[in-house]
Amino acid sequence: MSSFRFVDLFAGIGGFHAALGAVNGGTLAMASEIDTSAAAIYAQNWHEAPEGDIIPLTESSMAVPAHEVLTAGFPCQPFSKSGFQRGINEARGTLFFNILRILQERKPPVVMLENVRNLAGPRHRDTWATIVRLMQDAGYKVSTAPTVFSPHLLPPHLGGRPQIRERVFIMATYVGDPVRARALSSHAPLVPRGPIEGWNPDDWDIFRTPIGPQQRPLVQPDREVAxxxxxxxxxxxxxxxxxxxxxxxxxxxxxxxxxxxxxxxxxxxxxxxxxxxxxxxxxxxxxxxxxxxxxxxxxxxxxxxxxxxxxxxxxxxxxxxxxxxxxxxxxxxxxxxxxxxxxxxxxxxxxxxxxxxxxxxxxxxxxxxxxxSPREAARLQGLPDWFGFDGQRDALTYKQLGNGVNVGAANFMLRTHVEQDAELIAETAPDVADAILSAPRNPDEALAEPDRMPKAA
Known part of the structure; x- marks a missing residue:
């Protein structure tokens, strides 16, 4: 069975890990998460403790191991409407350059970055253009137009969830030469900003629409709420x-x-x-x-x-x-x-x-x-009911889920990108495309089985 190694940066509690590991059969090369509470939940569920701050892992010497897929939900505060919106000029915004250094040295064939929708807004046009240019300089084919997507646009049979959560996804493929990277880069988003496969988002019903591995509605019966x-x-x-x-x-x-x-x-x-x-x-x-x-x-x-x-x-x-x-x-x-x-x-x-x-x-x-409830909030992010938050205060659980990536949206973006760039990806990592395209289209099918949890590489 084809497989690949992935690196999970700014990992939170492991939304990307669910999509790449449990769903698509990847093996974890390394995870990094500076928040100790989130890292503890990550370790509890994925049986691998993340490394800490990304900065010392990438600046003094490259401690990030070789891998084929890199994911990063890099900090959104520099771009969020709730912050000062200083973008890449704010200290936290420069963490993108730590990601860039990994791309320059390790050259993973597939990259998936995620951030708040505002990163692609009018106040951050220069920031967006800078990110695209630097990734192309590093040899990556990347769309110059942002892809904005929300899990409520995805039908339940593809892992959709009844949540408006618009996020920017930056999908990139390593092609080597910067000139070739620019020539191949699209000027259109990876997916249109609208419902997928004819799904009508108004058909969601949080009390009735079956979702998740167990095909239960989002809202639990009160008798099941701890x-x-x-x-x-x-x-x-x-x-x-x-x-x-x-x-x-x-x-x-x-x-x-x-x-x-x-x-x-x-x-x-x-x-x-x-x-x-x-x-x-x-x-x-x-x-x-x-x-x-x-x-x-x-x-x-x-x-x-x-x-x-x-x-x-x-x-x-x-x-x-x-x-x-x-x-x-x-x-x-x-x-x-x-x-x-x-x-x-x-x-x-x-x-x-x-x-x-x-x-x-x-x-x-x-x-x-x-x-x-916290369980309902976890379902809203695409996490299965076996995913635990043992011994943690609810306030932290809500915060971690609110900061996380939606599993269904991440899986849909990854699969769509690999389908589009399968031939280019096969030039450097043929197993990546095979593994991802052979996985279930609905991530809930794979997440129903806790024994699919990936082990460290």
């Missing part, structure tokens, strides 16, 4: 949801079929005749105030009694006196998925979920009155 009470809502969170659920119910009883798509802000309920907007108010806010006033004026017969019943929302923090309804015609708030955000209570249909983030914004399942 420490269920830990994920129940707090008293204040329950109060916020109950108050807004009453708001929706009263409007439905009035016969309002569609709630507005703009944020509803109770602090700005004002009759249109009394609305005053100063000259110094920004245009976006003025529009927002006018829409809220018009909505209140039309429905004050429902809104005023609702406000009186709930003490004019004085028991709620200011950020909880806002409702962002994105659930279309869903009848009840309790049929939705919710997120308590600084901007208010955001409400969506229970189709696909937003990207995993910190525990404080973990999705709330309205039908269950609780947050998404």
């Amino acid at each position: 420490r269920l009470d830990d994920y129940r809502l707090t008293e204040i969170d329950s109060l916020v949801i109950d108050i807004w659920a009453d708001f929706v119910m009263r409007l439905r009883k009035k016969g309002v079929p569609k709630l507005p798509g703009f944020p509803i802000w109770a602090d700005h309920f004002t009759h249109m005749d009394a609305l005053e907007i100063g000259d110094d108010v920004p245009a976006w806010k003025a529009d927002f105030l006018r829409k809220n006033a018009a909505f209140y004026t039309e429905h004050r017969d429902v809104i005023d009694p609702w406000l009186r019943t709930h003490s004019n929302l004085q028991d709620l923090p200011a950020s909880r006196r806002k409702l962002e309804w994105q659930a279309q015609a869903t009848e009840s708030l309790h049929e939705t998925v919710m997120h308590l955000r600084p901007s208010g209570l955001r409400v969506k249909r229970p189709t696909y979920l937003p990207a995993l983030v910190a525990i404080t914004q973990t999705s709330i399942l309205g039908a269950r009155g609780r947050r998404l």
Whole structure:
């Protein structure tokens, strides 16, 4: 059976390891992860402890062994919207150059890098161009156009998951000469930015669509959730949801079929005749105030009694006196998925979920009155139910999953790239293409078998 060696940099808990090792039959040459908690979970599940910081592994002498495939979910903070967006000029951004040094010395035939979508955004055009140019200088065929992909665009039979998680994938093939690398490089993304094989992302249902090795829905029955009470809502969170659920119910009883798509802000309920907007108010806010006033004026017969019943929302923090309804015609708030955000209570249909983030914004399942469990979050990232987080605080588990790569998306990108570049890859590593193209198209099939876990090379 064909195989290959892979290096897993900035490895986290091993999303790439699942795709390359357990699914495609690769053997681990080396992993590197500076976060000790993530490294412990990696070792617990993959039976191989990662090395630490990549910098000493690549700068004093090349400690990274020979390999055929390199993966790296390199740090996203320099490019993330939540950071300062200093890009490659920020210290952490220079970790790309440590990856580049490995490419220059070890010349792995296949490279898969992953980062936040913002890396390909308008503020980082120069950074993107620099990364492409340097990889081509190192002899790699790489598309000059970014490939942006999300697991919710992938159907379940290919390992898709109901999560909007747009990430940039940089796929590259070693061809040797920089001139040849530039000549072969495409100017189109590896895959179009849209659903795959006719899949309709609106067909996702987190309570019904079967996913994963066991073909179970994403959401567990409550009886299967360990420490269920830990994920129940707090008293204040329950109060916020109950108050807004009453708001929706009263409007439905009035016969309002569609709630507005703009944020509803109770602090700005004002009759249109009394609305005053100063000259110094920004245009976006003025529009927002006018829409809220018009909505209140039309429905004050429902809104005023609702406000009186709930003490004019004085028991709620200011950020909880806002409702962002994105659930279309869903009848009840309790049929939705919710997120308590600084901007208010955001409400969506229970189709696909937003990207995993910190525990404080973990999705709330309205039908269950609780947050998404760690096991459900792991399923959302494509990890099988045998993948463990033994002895670890939930906050760390959510953080690690939120920082990880989605297994299905990574596997789809790898296979698509190898299918496209099979002949070029065979020039230097024929076993790589054979191993990857002979693996199941659905990574869930391979991940159903814990005995497929790869051993170290």
